[in-house]
Amino acid sequence: MYPKFLLLGRPLHHRPAKDMFDSDASRRLLAYCQAHSTPPDPRLNELERHTYLHTLHPQMLSGPLQGRFLTLISQIMRPRRILEVGAFTGYSALCLAKGLAEDGVLHTIEVNDELRGILETFVKKAGLEHKIILHVGDAVEIIPTLEETFDLVFLDAGKMDYLRHYELVLPKLRAGGLLMADNVLWGGKTVLDPEDETARALHAFNEHVQADDRVENLLLPLRDGLMLACKKP
């Protein structure tokens, strides 16, 4: 059986319906992990609260544990250029931006213009207006227009489009750069429910990365599953 405690860090309300990972054991393990990780700063907590009060699908936000992981990776890499695909209200962008180099910039792409107000308000509160650039539109159209070489990429937009986004972004990732893709286990359905359409697309994505000679990869069972792919020299 698939161990219930694997998806640590997944928000408890990640899916509307109770699912196979929503157990007392996974809740307690998550609470323990969060209690033994550096907590988010108050601004991130405020953004999380604001997102839950003012958006329809607040569970899309990365949350404290994955947010801390994104910050840690970024702080280790000190990237000059980050690309995020799928900004939502800006939680993960703020986490990733904490590691930017002095002259670093994070580009983030969001198709829903209604989210612009929240993101810009919280980016401003964090004093990062000059470091976080929001592009409103479809990632498939915007990625090709970005004339940058990225050190770090976070894919977190439409799950059916991951393969396309990956193929558009990989040529723009520097050798040694890291790409991370969120939700690749899709609440366990990628493994346990092959009939689910999104699970099928994510399985195809995971298979594609696994077979890709250009990268070395690791599928981490953090939260909803995070694929890490490092571009070979």
Ligand SMILES: C[S@@+](CC[C@H](N)C(=O)[O-])C[C@H]1O[C@@H](n2cnc3c(N)ncnc32)[C@H](O)[C@@H]1O
């Ligand atoms: C899971 S949420 C992102 C969460 C955010 N990265 C975080 O952790 O706080 C996915 C976002 O991608 C956006 N999105 C979906 N399809 C997109 C596309 N084709 N291009 C750009 N953004 C897209 C959605 O509107 C949504 O806000």
